[in-house]
Amino acid sequence: MDNHQLLALALRCGASLAGVADADTLRMSPSHQATSQQTLPKATRTVLVIANHHPRTLPELDYWGGEGGTRGNLALIKIAKDVARQAESDLDICAVPLEYSPTDRGTFLKDAAVLAGLGVMGKNNLLITPEYGPRVRLGALAMEITLPLTRCRKDFSPCSTCIGLCEEVCPQLAFQTGRYSRLRCARQMEADQSAPLLSSVDEGYSVSYCRKCELACPNGEMEETGIAEPVAAGDT
Numbered sequence: 001m002d003n004h005q006l007l008a009l010a011l012r013c014g015a016s017l018a019g020v021a022d023a024d025t026l027r028m029s030p031s032h033q034a035t036s037q038q039t040l041p042k043a044t045r046t047v048l049v050i051a052n053h054h055p056r057t058l059p060e061l062d063y064w065g066g067e068g069g070t071r072g073n074l075a076l077i078k079i080a081k082d083v084a085r086q087a088e089s090d091l092d093i094c095a096v097p098l099e100y101s102p103t104d105r106g107t108f109l110k111d112a113a114v115l116a117g118l119g120v121m122g123k124n125n126l127l128i129t130p131e132y133g134p135r136v137r138l139g140a141l142a143m144e145i146t147l148p149l150t151r152c153r154k155d156f157s158p159c160s161t162c163i164g165l166c167e168e169v170c171p172q173l174a175f176q177t178g179r180y181s182r183l184r185c186a187r188q189m190e191a192d193q194s195a196p197l198l199s200s201v202d203e204g205y206s207v208s209y210c211r212k213c214e215l216a217c218p219n220g221e222m223e224e225t226g227i228a229e230p231v232a233a234g235d236t
Contacts, residue, residue, distance in 0.1 A: 002147070002148055003147045003148050003150065005090075005091055006018075006020075006048065006087060006091060006093060006095075006147065007019070007020070007150070007232035007233075008232070009083060009086055009087060009091065010050050010079075010083050011231070011232065013079050013082040013086065014052070014075070014078070014079045014082070015050035015052065015083070016051050016052055016053040016132065016136065016231075017050065017051035017053075017118050017131065017132075017136065017231060017232070017233065018048065018049070018050050018051070018118075018232050018233065019048075019049050019113070019116030019117045019118050019232065019233030020047070020048055020116055020147050020150050020233075021046065021049055021112050021113075021115035021116035021149065021150075022045075022046060022047075022149055023044040023045050023046055023142070024045075026047060026107060026111060026112055029108065029112075029114075030111065031110070031111045032107075032108055032111065039106060039107075040105075040106075040107050040142065041096070041142050043144045044142040045143065045144055045145060045146050046146060046147045047098075047112055047116070047140050047142055047143070048083070048095055048116075048140065048141040048143060049112045049115075049118060049139075049140050050079060050080065050083065050139045050140070050141075051113065051118055051129065051132075051136040051137065051139075052075055052137050052138075053131075053132045053135060054072055054135050054137055055132075056135065056215060059211075060205070061075075061137075062208065062209065062211065063197060063205035063206075063207065063208055064205065064206070064207040064208075064209060065196075065204055065205045065207050066203065066204035066205045067204065070205070071205070073100070073137065076137055076138075076139040077097070079139065080097035080139045080140075083095060083097075083141060084141060087141075093143060093145065094143065094144060094145075095141040095142070095143050096141060096142045096143075097139070097141050098139075098140045098141060106140075107140055109138035109139070109140060110126070110127045112138070112140050113127050113138050114127065114152075115149075116149070116150055116233055117149070117150035117152040117233030118136075118138075118152065118233050119136075119152060119156070120152060120156060120157070120158065122134060122158060122217065123159045123162070123164060123166060123167065123175065123180075124167075124180070124214065124217065125180040125182075125185075126217075128158045128159070128217065128219050128220075129220060130152070130153060130156050130158075130219075130220070131220055132220040133214075133218070133220025133221070134214045134217050134219070134220070135215075135217075135220060150232065150233035151233065152233060158217075158219045162218070165217065165218065166212075166213035166214075166216050168216070169212040169213060169216045170188075170212060170213055171188055171210065171212065172184040172185060172187050174188075174213075188210045189209055192207055192210055193207055
């Protein structure tokens with residue numbers, strides 16, 4: 001079968017973006033090759049990758065600490081479950097939601113998203129999409145069937161002409177060597193944890209992690225106009 005029905009279903013279930021990646025290629029991706037823990041289910045042949053838009057105007061989607069991590073993560077979990085249920089009932093496809101962590105029957109989601117054509121890796125070490133820039137969160141579902149793959153548009157190269165706004169705003173200078181420093185980024189996350197969101201404690205959400213490089217990125221400005229629509233990745 002083609003992938004159009006499955007991608008359309010994912011968008012109807014609430015995903016902002018959806019695409020299909022090849023599982024074997026994903027297993028050979030840089031992040032997977034950097035670890036000996038290959039936990040993507042062995043029978044998986046393709047992976048459906050979904051993205052949920054986290055606009056600048058809804059920072060609370062990323063507040064951390066409640067059950068399920070964040071509101072945005074809870075929304076992604078629901079979308080994935082809805083996709084799995086409807087794919088089985090409507091399309092006779094078994095799509096199993098993957099865990100977030102690659103070491104717990106999950107996958108490296110940014111690698112998967114690039115292979116599924118949702119976007120490209122940016123200088124800020126984030127997935128950058130044509131529609132929403134880096135302001136998305138990712139989920140994935142494993143399938144034991146082969147489907148046509150999706151591709152990002154060929155002319156999309158967001159960092160090639162950028163002056164490096166993400167590098168300039170980083171409070172930990174995580175890009176000062178010309179390459180992203182996970183250690184420096186982690187230092188900022190530790191600092192964020194020591195400065196909780198007191199106004200959100202009553203709701204169970206107490207930490208607002210740094211998003212400066214993400215929010216500084218000018219890509220995906222369609223989101224500010226209110227005209228962006230959920231789309232399936234495609235080779236244009």
